Amino acid sequence: MSESRQTPSRHYAVCPHDCPSTCALEVEKLDDNTIGRVHGSKNNSYTASVICAKVARYAERVHHPDRLMTPLRRVGEKGIGVSAFEPISWDEALETIVDRFTQIEQEHGAEAIWPYFYAGTMGWCHRGANHRLRHAKRYSGQKETICISISDAGWKAGTGSKRGVDAREIAESDLIVVWGGNPVHTQINVMTHIAKAAKQGAKLVVIDPYRTPTAAKADMHLMLKPGTDGALACAVMHQLLKDGYEDADYLARFTDFDEDVRQHLADKTPEWAAQITGLSVDEIIAFARLYGEHKKSYLRLGYGMSRSRNGAPNMHAVSCLPAITGAWQYPGGGALYGQSEIYKGMDRAPLHGTDLADSSVRELDMSRIGPVLTGDRRDLGDGPEVKALFIQNTNPMAVAPDLNKVHEGFRREDLFVVVHEQMMTETAAMADIVLPATTFLEHDDIYTASGHTHLQVSKAIINAQGECRSNHDVVSELAKRLGVDHQLFEVSALEIIEKSLQDSNLPTAEQIHQQQGLDLLGSFEESHFLNGFGHADGRFHFYADWQALGDKEGVLPRLPDHAELIDAADAEHPFRLVTAPARTFLNTSFTETPGSVKKEKQPMAFIHPEDCDALALEEGGWVALGNSLGEVRLKAKPFAGVQAGVVIVEGIWPNHAFIDGIGINALVSAEPALPDGGAVFHDTKVWLKAGRS
Numbered sequence: 001m002s003e004s005r006q007t008p009s010r011h012y013a014v015c016p017h018d019c020p021s022t023c024a025l026e027v028e029k030l031d032d033n034t035i036g037r038v039h040g041s042k043n044n045s046y047t048a049s050v051i052c053a054k055v056a057r058y059a060e061r062v063h064h065p066d067r068l069m070t071p072l073r074r075v076g077e078k079g080i081g082v083s084a085f086e087p088i089s090w091d092e093a094l095e096t097i098v099d100r101f102t103q104i105e106q107e108h109g110a111e112a113i114w115p116y117f118y119a120g121t122m123g124w125c126h127r128g129a130n131h132r133l134r135h136a137k138r139y140s141g142q143k144e145t146i147c148i149s150i151s152d153a154g155w156k157a158g159t160g161s162k163r164g165v166d167a168r169e170i171a172e173s174d175l176i177v178v179w180g181g182n183p184v185h186t187q188i189n190v191m192t193h194i195a196k197a198a199k200q201g202a203k204l205v206v207i208d209p210y211r212t213p214t215a216a217k218a219d220m221h222l223m224l225k226p227g228t229d230g231a232l233a234c235a236v237m238h239q240l241l242k243d244g245y246e247d248a249d250y251l252a253r254f255t256d257f258d259e260d261v262r263q264h265l266a267d268k269t270p271e272w273a274a275q276i277t278g279l280s281v282d283e284i285i286a287f288a289r290l291y292g293e294h295k296k297s298y299l300r301l302g303y304g305m306s307r308s309r310n311g312a313p314n315m316h317a318v319s320c321l322p323a324i325t326g327a328w329q330y331p332g333g334g335a336l337y338g339q340s341e342i343y344k345g346m347d348r349a350p351l352h353g354t355d356l357a358d359s360s361v362r363e364l365d366m367s368r369i370g371p372v373l374t375g376d377r378r379d380l381g382d383g384p385e386v387k388a389l390f391i392q393n394t395n396p397m398a399v400a401p402d403l404n405k406v407h408e409g410f411r412r413e414d415l416f417v418v419v420h421e422q423m424m425t426e427t428a429a430m431a432d433i434v435l436p437a438t439t440f441l442e443h444d445d446i447y448t449a450s451g452h453t454h455l456q457v458s459k460a461i462i463n464a465q466g467e468c469r470s471n472h473d474v475v476s477e478l479a480k481r482l483g484v485d486h487q488l489f490e491v492s493a494l495e496i497i498e499k500s501l502q503d504s505n506l507p508t509a510e511q512i513h514q515q516q517g518l519d520l521l522g523s524f525e526e527s528h529f530l531n532g533f534g535h536a537d538g539r540f541h542f543y544a545d546w547q548a549l550g551d552k553e554g555v556l557p558r559l560p561d562h563a564e565l566i567d568a569a570d571a572e573h574p575f576r577l578v579t580a581p582a583r584t585f586l587n588t589s590f591t592e593t594p595g596s597v598k599k600e601k602q603p604m605a606f607i608h609p610e611d612c613d614a615l616a617l618e619e620g621g622w623v624a625l626g627n628s629l630g631e632v633r634l635k636a637k638p639f640a641g642v643q644a645g646v647v648i649v650e651g652i653w654p655n656h657a658f659i660d661g662i663g664i665n666a667l668v669s670a671e672p673a674l675p676d677g678g679a680v681f682h683d684t685k686v687w688l689k690a691g692r693s
């Protein structure tokens, strides 16, 4: 029955985590229930055998002693570290949910039930399970704003289409600019391709408020203040135009650049930007010249610069650079933010249950789960309060903004919460019913990628652990018991995937799996926008139409600029906080694995040594960070790789890792960013005090 433990077989799979790399994996299978090491596949030219350490150690997660194995019912009071649970059968768990959902629907209407999910798995079938259920039942919908809505708007304002130059072309670039991303932590494969270019003499520039491990590898690191990228980009454009580095022919043929744009940039001098960014005039000019001199320049744009109230205009301003120099025309030149439109030929209707959708059903903003659960009428309108949550693939008790409000909402006694999870997260701890979920090693799914262009199908390698069930299986069973009669809930995950592929005229799931992915990369002309940009006029837009993207009141600047919308430091809150990703966590996933916890140790605030002196803070001493939304306490770490007045906290640690039991997002506002919502994780003013232990 079981295979030999001596010679593990290797099986292709796809990393399901919310990471632009979507790596092709080779998983060692020890027996039908057990995996060994996980490796990067050499057959995928983007993965190129490399994966991150946390997934290489995936056995720690899938076989974690605390992995959820049976359905559970909470007994007694709820709270992190307070809730107690008893095992129940699947039948009992599902019947309890059906009874409560039916009762809530009868008393308050279907919209009082809110299926809440995100990208804990990026697989379209198990990620979309919530969509299928909510459409079928007309439960409240979810506006997906927590990660990409600000950056998408910023990128699309200029290019009109979310795709860009293939990352494998980086090998041909002579200058790579990693702007607002930290790939050493967040998508290691970018570094593989940069290393190839570096061997040919390419230079690396990193633009980030702190000296990340990526910045530490750079030839030039511009350590700007958070939320000031628009100013830097404008000054770079100013200097490029002043020094004659623009490609006038390209600008005329491919963009809407005109004399007014030139005039507008004329006073965006390096001196002006130096004031705003905290960089020196020399640094700004040196970067502009480097960029101007290298036409095969590749911008790898991260999300970091977008997680601010002015994030969309910042992203747009930065995306204007290759249009000025015409870098788009050259191999290894141009920019990449994300590749999702490469996959537009894939019909996702079966995966989303679109046929069942009713557009009159309300959508609630997921980033505002705190205000929503505490009854904010700006969110609820005249609809019902949320009385039940059905949660898959996300951990809002830690990851969502305005965390004190989120906790207050989850504590409501009249809120019925179901959490389908792999681990006893802090969100699961607040549930009435907890359901155990399979991992990607135990179910089948289909994956697109943001950092590359392969469509991949992954299949189960080991048996479902304990009584774990997949998202699709749980949602299908629930839908049937709730009286829904639809084909989508009668078939397997693989059958839904096949239907989607068939409707898209793509090869079968089996074929795609067999060949370990289908590369959908378009032609050079296509990926470099030489056939035209995504707007109706085919041009790159220096003039951003923010109104069309949702900025109804026209607050955002039409032309690239520094928009003064950020939560600027003031006398009472002299510091700006950036809550950046930790290397061996992925959001809160892996905060439970021993290998990751050992590496990350504990939450720490990186503070400039001068600020530490002024506040009498010592290495390892406690520091309190606070603002009108809350207060958190953690260890201080004097750190010279950041401007004075800026504080960096890496990782979304569990609340219980902080002394007061509330995590870093207690300080982050849930105010939606323009033009169409989004969470502003790196845009927070705070005060600092030496704290007690």
Ligand SMILES: Nc1nc2c(c(=O)[nH]1)N[C@H]1C(S)=C(S)[C@@H](COP(=O)(O)OP(=O)(O)OC[C@H]3O[C@@H](n4cnc5c(=O)[nH]c(N)nc54)[C@H](O)[C@@H]3O)O[C@H]1N2
Residues within 6 Å of the ligand: 018, 019, 020, 147, 179, 180, 181, 182, 183, 185, 186, 187, 207, 208, 209, 210, 212, 225, 226, 227, 228, 229, 301, 302, 303, 304, 305, 306, 307, 308, 578, 580, 581, 582, 583, 584, 585, 586, 587, 682
């Ligand atoms: N190890 C690890 N990998 C991850 C994740 C993780 O938590 N850990 N998260 C995953 C997810 S969900 C996502 S969306 C991606 C995110 O991947 P990235 O795009 O790399 O991450 P960001 O959170 O956007 O932050 C990246 C960098 O932006 C910087 N930054 C913050 N504010 C500004 C600013 O105003 N301007 C500039 N120029 N830079 C700024 C931060 O200091 C940080 O170093 O990574 C994914 N991969």
Ligand SMILES: Nc1nc2c(c(=O)[nH]1)N[C@H]1C(S)=C(S)[C@@H](COP(=O)(O)OP(=O)(O)OC[C@H]3O[C@@H](n4cnc5c(=O)[nH]c(N)nc54)[C@H](O)[C@@H]3O)O[C@H]1N2
Residues within 6 Å of the ligand: 018, 118, 119, 120, 121, 126, 146, 147, 391, 392, 393, 394, 395, 396, 399, 400, 420, 421, 422, 423, 425, 437, 438, 439, 440, 471, 579, 580, 581, 586, 587, 588, 589, 652, 664, 665, 668, 681
């Ligand atoms: N302070 C701060 N906060 C942030 C960010 C930041 O940079 N700073 N980044 C934000 C960003 S970009 C994002 S995308 C969000 C992400 O936040 P989340 O989407 O909440 O990501 P995770 O914390 O990784 O939680 C995903 C959960 O899904 C579960 N899961 C995985 N696969 C499956 C499955 O197949 N079925 C089920 N039922 N569950 C599964 C995992 O066990 C895990 O607990 O966090 C945001 N929060």
Ligand code: SF4
Residues within 6 Å of the ligand: 015, 016, 017, 019, 020, 021, 022, 023, 051, 052, 053, 055, 186, 187, 188, 189, 586
């Ligand atoms: S780098 Fe990203 S996609 Fe690759 S294995 Fe690690 S988490 Fe998964």
Ligand SMILES: [Mo]
Residues within 6 Å of the ligand: 018, 146, 147, 148
């Ligand atoms: Mo994200």
